[in-house]
Amino acid sequence: MEDKESLRKLFLDLGCEIENDVVFDKCFEFCNNYDVDLDKLTELWVTFCVNNDADIQPTIDNLIKMEHMILKKDYKLDHTSHYNKNIDNDDVLSMYGCTESGRPSKRARRSPEVEIDADTQVDKIKAAEYSFSPATCTEKSSVSSQQHQVRNVTDKEKILLSVGETVSSWKKTDYEVQVTKSDEPHIPSDARYMYEILSKQGHILTSVCQNLGNRLFKTWLTTTNNGIELRYVKNVRCVSQTNFRTFGRINTNKDSTNTVTLEGSTRRKGISGANTIELDFRNLKQYSVFSGQIVAVEAVNPVGDTLYVKEIFTKSYASPAVTPMIESKLNIFIAAGSFTPSSNMHYQALWDLMEKVASDEPNVLILIGPFLEYTHPEIQDNIIKDTHHELFEKILIKIMESTRRNTQVILVASNRDVHQEPIFPTPHYTIFNRKLLQNYSNLRLMPDPCILDIAGLKIGITSVDVIKHIGKEEISNVSGDRLSRLADHVLSQTCFYPVYPPFEDLNVDTELWEKYAFFDQQPHLLVLPSDMRCYCKVINDCMIVNPERMHKHTYARLSVKPVIGGKWSSNNISCEIAKV
Numbered sequence: 166m167e168d169k170e171s172l173r174k175l176f177l178d179l180g181c182e183i184e185n186d187v188v189f190d191k192c193f194e195f196c197n198n199y200d201v202d203l204d205k206l207t208e209l210w211v212t213f214c215v216n217n218d219a220d221i222q223p224t225i226d227n228l229i230k231m232e233h234m235i236l237k238k239d240y241k242l243d244h245t246s247h248y249n250k251n252i253d254n255d256d257v258l259s260m261y262g263c264t265e266s267g268r269p270s271k272r273a274r275r276s277p278e279v280e281i282d283a284d285t286q287v288d289k290i291k292a293a294e295y296s297f298s299p300a301t302c303t304e305k306s307s308v309s310s311q312q313h314q315v316r317n318v319t320d321k322e323k324i325l326l327s328v329g330e331t332v333s334s335w336k337k338t339d340y341e342v343q344v345t346k347s348d349e350p351h352i353p354s355d356a357r358y359m360y361e362i363l364s365k366q367g368h369i370l371t372s373v374c375q376n377l378g379n380r381l382f383k384t385w386l387t388t389t390n391n392g393i394e395l396r397y398v399k400n401v402r403c404v405s406q407t408n409f410r411t412f413g414r415i416n417t418n419k420d421s422t423n424t425v426t427l428e429g430s431t432r433r434k435g436i437s438g439a440n441t442i443e444l445d446f447r448n449l450k451q452y453s454v455f456s457g458q459i460v461a462v463e464a465v466n467p468v469g470d471t472l473y474v475k476e477i478f479t480k481s482y483a484s485p486a487v488t489p490m491i492e493s494k495l496n497i498f499i500a501a502g503s504f505t506p507s508s509n510m511h512y513q514a515l516w517d518l519m520e521k522v523a524s525d526e527p528n529v530l531i532l533i534g535p536f537l538e539y540t541h542p543e544i545q546d547n548i549i550k551d552t553h554h555e556l557f558e559k560i561l562i563k564i565m566e567s568t569r570r571n572t573q574v575i576l577v578a579s580n581r582d583v584h585q586e587p588i589f590p591t592p593h594y595t596i597f598n599r600k601l602l603q604n605y606s607n608l609r610l611m612p613d614p615c616i617l618d619i620a621g622l623k624i625g626i627t628s629v630d631v632i633k634h635i636g637k638e639e640i641s642n643v644s645g646d647r648l649s650r651l652a653d654h655v656l657s658q659t660c661f662y663p664v665y666p667p668f669e670d671l672n673v674d675t676e677l678w679e680k681y682a683f684f685d686q687q688p689h690l691l692v693l694p695s696d697m698r699c700y701c702k703v704i705n706d707c708m709i710v711n712p713e714r715m716h717k718h719t720y721a722r723l724s725v726k727p728v729i730g731g732k733w734s735s736n737n738i739s740c741e742i743a744k745v
Contacts, residue, residue, distance in 0.1 A: 329739030457665030534579030
């Protein structure tokens with residue numbers, strides 16, 4: 166039963182709620198048969214879904230496909246419990262790294278096994294039409310693309326999620342808009358990074374903690390009018406048998422005992438680090454904390470080694486942005502990378518989207534990187550014959566050629582692009598082809614994170630999967646809509662990436678993070694792309710959208726109505742997440 170709850174929690178981290186015990190049984194069968202633990206199994210499941218455009222919600226059919234494509238290929242079957250099963254020659258030889266001919270075989274990703282109905286089969290050759298040039302992809306890539314680009318046409322135009330009023334038509338409107346950066350600071354293109362000193366890094370973390378902690382105190386005081394005066398102390402290790410309030414940064418340890426500690430915001434003279442103390446949540450009915458979160462607590466510390474928390478306060482939202490001055494209906498299309506599956510470099514999903522953009526002509530098209538993800542097999546194996554910048558500019562030219570002049574195209578950079586600075590916050594893309602920028606005046610290059618301003622409509626965007634990162638670090642006993650709770654953490658911390666320490670694959674420069682990763686005003690719309698299932702949530706009157714990944718042929722489209730009577734509401738935005 167404990168293993169079942171652990172697996173349920175791991176899938177909840179991915180935004181999946183499993184009610185069918187058959188799915189659990191199949192997962193435990195895989196763990197026993199292939200000697201993998203629950204954490205590894207869920208990691209393999211995410212890998213399978215990303216590489217094969219599969220729904221993140223596990224089903225028996227897709228689990229079996231994952232077994233054939235990953236487990237059977239990369240993990241040896243435990244023969245002690247399966248000695249009476251027949252294994253074909255290919256499986257036996259592959260265990261020893263050999264093919265039927267006896268030669269060593271190089272492990273490679275297998276193509277998904279898809280059953281194609283004759284009436285719904287699409288043209289397999291279509292992908293080849295979109296190859297950029299013979300210098301871009303090898304013949305191997307071309308053949309692979311034809312095998313992988315077959316998709317059931319019944320998925321086209323399928324609405325996965327709809328929020329707000331129904332939009333009768335997404336076709337062109339005559340309303341012309343200009344997209345600019347908001348007044349908040351954005352990382353410049355010439356920013357210097359990784360020059361920080363550890364002592365200065367500690368000072369920055371302390372300063373951020375003090376600023377947000379003081380704001381939490383003030384907000385907490387205005388929301389509680391019980392007439393009880395409590396002491397406010399900055400030393401988290403203050404010994405007291407009576408209730409007092411303090412604040413600090415959370416550090417969770419999920420690898421061992423799920424312990425939670427609080428790091429204070431003061432550093433004693435001669436001590437390199439701030440005071441820390443363990444938190445005891447046994448008196449709380451519910452809580453949700455993650456590493457890096459700044460919280461305020463009401464607690465007692467009778468002995469000096471543990472804070473027994475009576476109450477925790479985490480929400481101190483930024484002030485809302487001013488009312489937008491939109492004069493007519495505004496249509497916005499949003500898609501997030503990666504834009505091509507790991508099987509090829511032909512970007513079929515992106516070109517399908519561009520056909521839709523050319524047809525509907527939205528006012529704004531927002532494309533969020535990565536475009537050339539550094540983990541893509543063909544990039545890692547150096548199969549691409551163009552330079553990375555040349556390939557990126559070829560993709561960009563094709564995007565702009567497919568877009569009408571009255572559609573503003575916004576490209577948001579990603580630190581996962583192989584041709585981009587591997588740092589967060591990330592400067593905007595560099596374009597060496599100056600004619601490209603001169604020829605397309607409707608192209609805007611934006612850093613990560615950024616806040617767009619469209620006639621006063623503020624749209625906050627980051628390419629980092631902050632929702633998944635928070636979910637991996639969260640310790641909670643709260644039931645309900647987990648995706649909303651994770652997204653709410655971003656808003657309440659007023660930071661595009663509040664996790665600390667950051668994930669291993671994300672290079673965060675602390676000085677740049679302090680300057681450019683926070684927002685003083687809450688955007689009207691917040692775009693947080695994630696590998697987790699698509700969602701559209703309204704939290705504190707801010708609409709938060711995850712369009713999921715474009716390589717799964719999924720994108721978001723929004724219709725924003727003008728303000729009537731001078732009062733703005735999230736109801737002014739209608740959102741659909743659809744298949745293209």
